[in-house]
Every structure is written in structure tokens, then in C-alpha cells.
Amino acid sequence: EIVLTQSPATLSLSPGERATLSCRASQSVSSYLVWYQQKPGQAPRLLIYDTSNRATGIPARFSGSGSGTDFTLTISSLEPEDFAVYYCQQRSNWPLTFGGGTKVEIK
Amino acid sequence: EVQLVESGGGLVQPGGSLRLSCAASGFTFNSYWMDWVRQAPGKGLMWVSRINSDGSSTSFADSVKGRFTISRDNAKNTLYLQMNSLRAEDTAVYYCASGRVVGAPDYWGQGTLVTVSS
Numbered sequence: 001e002i003v004l005t006q007s008p009a010t011l012s013l014s015p016g017e018r019a020t021l022s023c024r025a026s027q028s029v030s031s032y033l034v035w036y037q038q039k040p041g042q043a044p045r046l047l048i049y050d051t052s053n054r055a056t057g058i059p060a061r062f063s064g065s066g067s068g069t070d071f072t073l074t075i076s077s078l079e080p081e082d083f084a085v086y087y088c089q090q091r092s093n094w095p096l097t098f099g100g101g102t103k104v105e106i107k
Numbered sequence: 108e109v110q111l112v113e114s115g116g117g118l119v120q121p122g123g124s125l126r127l128s129c130a131a132s133g134f135t136f137n138s139y140w141m142d143w144v145r146q147a148p149g150k151g152l153m154w155v156s157r158i159n160s161d162g163s164s165t166s167f168a169d170s171v172k173g174r175f176t177i178s179r180d181n182a183k184n185t186l187y188l189q190m191n192s193l194r195a196e197d198t199a200v201y202y203c204a205s206g207r208v209v210g211a212p213d214y215w216g217q218g219t220l221v222t223v224s225s
């Protein structure tokens with residue numbers, strides 16, 4: 001099973017600041033890395049698939065990069081609605097696995 | 108508008124059974140792989156099971172293999188998860204999910220809570 005490790009666990013930032021979230025895989029997932037946003041009481045929302053492809057309706061301030069085992073989600077300028085938990089997930093191998101999440105909170 | 112609506116959750120005793128349903132609308136259900144993903148209270152996400160578009164291929168997480176069964180009725184646009192021999196650690200919100208990219212769902216239901224407790 002591929003283990004995904006996200007860092008940091010919590011990111012305290014102010015609106016307008018840049019957020020950089022990391023996801024490291026225990027083995028290569030090629031480019032098959034996915035990012036979700038989840039707010040309390042809601043289902044996850046797909047942001048990015050296959051490293052860098054934004055899902056439908058996702059603003060351009062969200063971008064993804066990386067390959068192999070190291071990946072990054074960047075939010076260029078935080079909006080109030082971006083404060084949430086972010087999960088990475090690999091779709092390279094079954095079982096599909098998620099990282100433990102990064103909480104982006106208001107500083 | 109795409110909708111996935113789960114039902115069937117509730118309180119069940121350890122060792123008991125429950126069947127979850129997920130009613131789909133707004134997309135061509137019989138063309139899409141479907142997934143069940145769960146989230147224990149206050150915890151992260153875990154993939155439970157998946158089924159291909161015609162139901163001929165299924166996969167399960169090791170922790171549920173042999174206890175859970177996934178199926179679908181394409182005539183009714185409905186996905187199922189039969190859960191047997193339930194354990195306390197199966198307590199979670201169960202989401203059904205799907206999307207245009209297999210393994211990266213952009214359609215999610217609202218979730219249904221399963222609580223396994225005596």
C-alpha cells in the first residue's frame with residue numbers, strides 16, 4: 001500500500017497570503033496524484049487531478065506540481081473560503097490511498 | 108445537475124449487517140465507475156470499495172475484504188454496499204463518489220453515517 005505523508009499538519013496564514021502544501025508518497029505514483037478540499041460537514045471537493053489538472057470550476061489560484069514521490073498544492077492568494085482541510089490521494093495503485101490532511105487555518 | 112444520494116445508514120450492533128444505497132441522477136450512470144469512501148468521526152478519508160461501469164470488476168480495502176460487497180443496478184441508477192460482520196472501527200460517514208476520471212471523483216454524495224455500537 002502506498003503511504004502518503006502530508007506536511008505541515010496545520011498551516012496558519014492570513015487571507016491574501018500564499019499557501020504551499022506538500023504531499024510525499026512512499027513510492028512513485030507517477031503523475032497520478034489528486035488533491036481535495038474538505039470543509040466541516042461537507043463531502044470532499046475535487047480540486048486537482050493527475051498532479052496539475054484543475055477540476056471543473058476550480059479557480060486558477062489553485063495549482064499543483066510535482067512528479068514521482070513529491071507533490072505540491074499551491075494556493076496563490078488565500079480567499080476566506082479557502083480555509084479548510086486539504087487531502088492528497090494517489091490513484092496509481094489499488095488500494096487508492098489518502099494522505100492525513102493539511103488544515104489551512106486563519107492566522 | 109449531478110446528484111448522488113446515499114441512504115441506509117444508522118446504528119447497528121457489532122456483528123450486524125447494513126446495506127447502503129446510493130441513488131444517482133444527472134449523468135450516464137452505466138458509463139461510470141463508482142466508489143465508496145468513508146471517514147471516521149474526526150479522521151481522514153479511506154477508500155472502501157470500487158466497481159466498474161458494468162459491475163464485472165470490484166475491489167476492496169483489505170480491512171473490509173470478505174465482509175463488504177459492492178454491487179450496482181444500472182437499470183435503477185443505484186449503487187449498493189452490503190456490509191456484514193460490522194465492527195466498531197467501521198463507524199464512519201460513508202460517501203458514494205464517481206467522476207469522469209477513474210480514481211479522482213468529482214461527484215460526491217452528502218454521506219450517510221454508520222454507527223457500530225452496542
